[in-house]
Amino acid sequence: MTVMAVQKDPQNLTMTLTAEFDAPPTRVWQLWSDPRQLERWWGPPTYPATVTAHDLTPGSRVAYYMTGPEGDQPKGWWRIVEADAPHRLVFQDGFSNDDGTDNPEMPSTRFNVTIETIDSGSRMTIESVFPTVEALEQMLAFGMEEGLTEAVGQIDAILAEDTVATR
Amino acid sequence: MQVTPPDFDRLFGALADATRRDIVRRAIDGEEGVAELAGHYSMSFAAVQKHVAILERAGLVTKERSGRRKVVRTNLFALLAARGLLDRYEELWRGRIDRMTELIAATKEADR
Numbered sequence: 001m002t003v004m005a006v007q008k009d010p011q012n013l014t015m016t017l018t019a020e021f022d023a024p025p026t027r028v029w030q031l032w033s034d035p036r037q038l039e040r041w042w043g044p045p046t047y048p049a050t051v052t053a054h055d056l057t058p059g060s061r062v063a064y065y066m067t068g069p070e071g072d073q074p075k076g077w078w079r080i081v082e083a084d085a086p087h088r089l090v091f092q093d094g095f096s097n098d099d100g101t102d103n104p105e106m107p108s109t110r111f112n113v114t115i116e117t118i119d120s121g122s123r124m125t126i127e128s129v130f131p132t133v134e135a136l137e138q139m140l141a142f143g144m145e146e147g148l149t150e151a152v153g154q155i156d157a158i159l160a161e162d163t164v165a166t167r
Numbered sequence: 168m169q170v171t172p173p174d175f176d177r178l179f180g181a182l183a184d185a186t187r188r189d190i191v192r193r194a195i196d197g198e199e200g201v202a203e204l205a206g207h208y209s210m211s212f213a214a215v216q217k218h219v220a221i222l223e224r225a226g227l228v229t230k231e232r233s234g235r236r237k238v239v240r241t242n243l244f245a246l247l248a249a250r251g252l253l254d255r256y257e258e259l260w261r262g263r264i265d266r267m268t269e270l271i272a273a274t275k276e277a278d279r
Binding site: 002004006007012013015019021022023027028031037040041042044126128133136137139140141 | 252253254255256257259260261262263264265266267268270271274275
């Protein structure tokens with residue numbers, strides 16, 4: 001069973017998620033290190049991912065594209081900052097242009113992944129660090145969700161939520 | 168983040184008007200003053216100024232000095248929006264963890 005904890009810090013634009021698996025870290029690491037396994041979980045069912053380059057050596061990159069329901073294919077890259085199999089992976093995730101080159105105008109997200117051994121198997125912690133609110137918006141807009149929810153509509157929804165919560 | 172309950176009537180009241188919602192959206196960049204904002208609407212400067220004042224009282228925008236001008240900037244928005252966005256981002260990752268769990272379970276089946 002996967003036990004999860006999620007901590008969100010809107011002020012610092014980070015989210016830390018903890019999941020536990022009943023498998024050793026070496027098995028959990030394969031989810032990241034084997035491109036065929038990676039593409040089976042990275043993209044949501046509506047935007048499956050295809051990994052076209054994959055090397056987890058620090059300084060190397062991973063390249064992928066996702067295929068949307070309309071046939072759109074947003075491309076992305078990872079740049080590996082740190083890799084210590086099977087326990088730690090640090091990478092920057094960003095967007096690519098159609099020709100596969102990095103799109104420097106789009107923001108990138110830092111991921112800090114740790115996989116520890118615990119009695120029942122492994123505990124994986126993923127920290128996502130967004131540089132700006134816009135980066136988070138773009139991350140969700142690109143291949144993750146169908147378009148951006150209008151900002152003001154969101155405010156309304158959040159305010160409505162808070163009102164219910166404070167009652 | 169917690170917004171204290173007494174602010175809600177004001178926030179809701181301020182956001183209940185389409186022009187004011189539009190001003191909140193335009194002021195995210197914090198580049199325009201009241202005069203420039205007024206240029207977007209077919210209403211008087213005074214009317215727009217009034218809308219901005221309502222938003223200001225609700226804490227949704229602030230007036231800031233930018234060089235020699237005063238610009239209107241959306242406040243609170245980033246934090247509220249960030250929270251809503253992080254909720255959606257969490258959903259994305261919950262889906263990923265579910266798929267990871269299924270993959271691990273599938274290899275276990277295969278090993279048997």
